[in-house]
Amino acid sequence: MDVSDILAERAEKQKSIAVEREIPLETDTGLLTVTDLNPIDLESYNEDLEAFLQSNARDGVQALLNALFALPSTPSPDGPVAKLPPPITQLPRAKPLPKPKPLTKWEKFAKEKGISHRKREKAVWDEEKQEWVNRWGWKGKNKELEEQWLAEVPANADTDHDPSKIARKERKTRVAKNERQMAQNVARAQGESATSGPSTREQRKNEINRTLATSRVSTASMGRFDKVLEGEKKSKGLKRKFEPAEAPVEQEKAANLALIQRMEKEPRQKKAKKDTVDGVLNVRKAIRATSGGRGSVALGKSLKGGRTKGKSRR
């Protein structure tokens, strides 16, 4: 069987959709764009502008469609749907990338422990009513206790004992707790994002603790005979640290040598005194004596003032 005819026919058909250019056209199928980087033929451009532009555009569109039809596609009632690759051309975004949402306290804990999120359905089955009711909200299941038409009252209950009121109060405290935790999560997220260090609240807390610790030991007895308030925590002092009774020989030796060296060294205070004593004059004492204990600055001032007044010009 001779297939050359069929092949030739097929090649002929291919030719009608082929686009031949010196530089192959760049197609960016992700953005449905084709770029033709070939220089424009000046002759045909000058001859008939509109016809040239149209034929040029036709070639570009044909090349782009060739690329689009070559993409993997799925059939649909309206025609084939081509799956596009990610775009090549980098176009600027309109808004910055979204920042990751800060985790709530529970989410953080669950992540550390590896607890996976379990979705809680909003509707629950009510056995009595034989229908699905909301877990909370309108006709919510959590209001069941409050809306009972008959409630058990314990024998020793007060006269004003109201079970539905108690149940409602309990529910309201649960809601309030949840709201408080939500607010805390928001505050924590803001604190984390605003400053990398501790939040202002944390700073203030530390400051107060420090002041409290100082004021406690600021009495004559250093706080020994102070009244201890209820719920007051014992202040944490410096922890004394003791060397182990038994230590390696080298360590002991090094420690002892260091101690001897320290003993040999003259204390700094003495050195400072020696400086002044070394000379004939003890400057510190001299200033104290002449200024009458008012210090060097006052002495300097008075000397200067005396001179400007010109009391005694020698």
Next chain:
Amino acid sequence: MLRTVKPKNARSKRALEAREPKEVEDPRTVIFVKGTHTGERLNTVMKDLMALKRPYSVSFSKKNTIRPFEDHSSLEFWALKNDASIFVVGQNSKKRPDNLTFARIFDNRLLDMCEVGVENIVSMEQLKTPKSTPGHKPLMHFSSELFDSHPRYTQLKTMLMDLFNGQVIDSVCLSGLEHVISVTVAPDTQDLISASSATLPTVHVRTYTFKMLPSGVKTPRVELTPMGPHFDLVLRRNREADEDLMKAALKRSKIAKKDTESGLGKKRKNLEVDEMGDLRGRVHVGSQSLDKLQRKKVKALRGDDSERVRKRVRT
């Protein structure tokens, strides 16, 4: 800067959430702003461009005293208020007749601007030919070596792409493609790359609808019909993007890149789900080398040994 709004009800909360930055962005909303004077020609061009961009276009049809190159604060304000990120500002003056300014916004700040003069206008109405359906995505065709080499033309190219085709989509219905926006630069006679002060060649913008004709193979043959608007652009002033801002605007999320490379949900190599719904994978084990195969050592098979013996005999 506007005060930060705290939503008071669920509806306004949803509306605010819709405006928050997203990983895969919504199509850009374009605002067409009329300046203090816009002639009839400029009006038709803006109207036609708006028709092409519908439904993601907003028209500011009253007169606005705006000079984007002198003060762009109102552009940023409008962008914030309307959640828009591209502006087309029309202004007709003696010095710059039929002036269009394209301005791009990133993060409610001006990114870059490009000013063009519009000439040789043929509107959509003037051509009595079939028009494209609003909302269908256009194809874009750029033709000139300058789009790759000259910064002004690259800017114009990305600007027009952003204007009409910026949205990243993952699939497209091939039979829904019906029009093309073709942008061609006139041949440059002065060798632009070397001579910087030379006048920039004009840009021809044409729009065509196309028909897909059977060709005998899978890919159809294409035939174009002019649709309009047709106009030529002359490049005027421009404002380059700030480098840092552009860098921030071009940032891509790492997850998306990983997604595409590992093929999460996209193309997963050597994995398939069979008829029973089981996931089957194929593993390539590499070519097997028979030399390294552990086999029973038989004296007769030791080729090397005999050679060693021969060597020993020779020496």
